[in-house]
Structures are given as C-alpha cells and as structure tokens.
Amino acid sequence: MTDIAPIHSLVAQVMGDLGSPDLLLPPGADPHDFALRPSDADKLANSDLIIWVGPELTPWLEDPLNALAPTADKTALxxxxxxxxxxxGDTEDGAIDPHGWLAPFVARNWAIEIGMALSAADPANESTYMANANAAAEALGQLNVEISDKLAPYSEAGFIMPHDGYRYFEDFHDLSKAGVIADMHAHDPGPSHMGELRDLVLSGDVTCVFSDAEIGENWVSVLIDGTDVQTAMIDGTGANLTPGPDLYPELIRRMADTFTDCVTPAS
Ligand SMILES: [Zn+2]
Known part of the structure; x- marks a missing residue:
C-alpha cells in the first residue's frame, strides 16, 4: 500500500514485474486534508507493507495506520x-518539510529506501528489488539533470506559489519565489498576508501566481484581479495522470512545463 500517486509510481518502478502496489489517495487529492472512505480502511487492513511519505504530510493517516494495519510493516520515507x-525555518530542530518527491534528486534516494523496504518484507526477491531500485535511481538522476537544465534560465523569474510545499522543486533547481499564499500544511491564508501578496502582485515583480489542488483558483483570482499577471495550476500529486511507473516522470516534466509557461510573460 502506498499513500499518494507519486510514491505509488516510485514503488511500482521498484516492484517491476513482481507485482503492483495499491494506492490510497486518488491522483490529485489534497494529501494534507483527506477523509478515509470505508473501502480505504479495507485496503489498509489487507496490507502487508505500507510505504508512505510520513505523518508530516498526512497527519490524519497516522492513527488509522496503527489501528487498521497493526501488524503491517511500515516505511515512512x-x-x-x-x-x-x-x-x-531551515534550523535543525525545525519541522520536516515532507514534500521531498518534488525533487527527482530526493526521489532517487527514496527509490533506494523503497527497494530496502520491499526487500525486508519479501527477502526472497531482494536481488530483483534492489536491481530495479538502482535502475530507477539511475533514471531519476537523469531526470534531475534534464529538469535542472530546463529550469536553469528561470532563476530570476518572479512568481508566487500556492502553498509552501514546493521548496524541493524550487531549491534543487535554483528557483526563488517572491511569495507563497499558504503555509507548508496548506492552511488558508489570513487577510493581512493576502494584502501583502496583493501589493507584491501590483509591484510588477511577479509574472505568475500558481494555484494547486490545496489552494484553489479563488485565492489566486483575488490576487491577480485587474492585472496581466498570469496563473496556472501546478500539480505535485498527479491530477489527471494514470497511476503507474510512468506517472512520476510525467508529473515532474509537466510541473516544469507549467512553471516555464506561466512565468514567461505573454508576448
Ligand atoms: Zn503540500
């Protein structure tokens, strides 16, 4: 069992022909705020191994995991x-930002962790899992170079992110946002913060304000109203993509395309 579509994709890559993982959240669902359905409870109860990002991303999942799947092996990435x-706050005791899959550089390390978790749960197939994990890591390393090259010309771009869940995408590719609508856990912003962001938009230093599944277009409309600042929905969870091994590279390439399109001023 996996939690979100990007992790499901990485686990599918590592399992290869040995099987396919189950997926708890539909692609594009808001992981910070999700209500388990009865069928989800059944899926959890039938799981032998659960690979999930961790309680920092889906705090609502921690208790059901322990209650519904007490004997399953669990790996929090x-x-x-x-x-x-x-x-x-970039301090050693600050809360972990859990959105690590948004940098292929991190996903590369998580693929190896996933190989180790699968090997521990199913030792007979360890050599296959680890060979697949190494192949996945190699491809993710290449994807990282591809995306870094694509984004390199945009290090000066001025943009506002919907919630503070894209720092791995930003930091690993030298992008620097002008502001962010909501915090790391996608809590709704307050009026004074929205006022500051509106001033930022009016300053002319921003070409794009992104929305996402967590912070919808309504917040963005308020900010860009009456300006020629552009908007697009950035997707870090795989909305409208088919779950499976190919979802992850598609998700990352689509994010990079969405980003470069939106921060480029219309001619
Ligand atoms: Zn998030």
Missing amino acids: TESVLWTPIRE
Missing part, C-alpha cells in the same frame, strides 16, 4: 537516513 530534509 521522511524517516529515511538516505536523505536530508528541508526544515521549517
């Missing part, structure tokens, strides 16, 4: 020793 998380 935020607990992996193979990565260095970005933290709130």
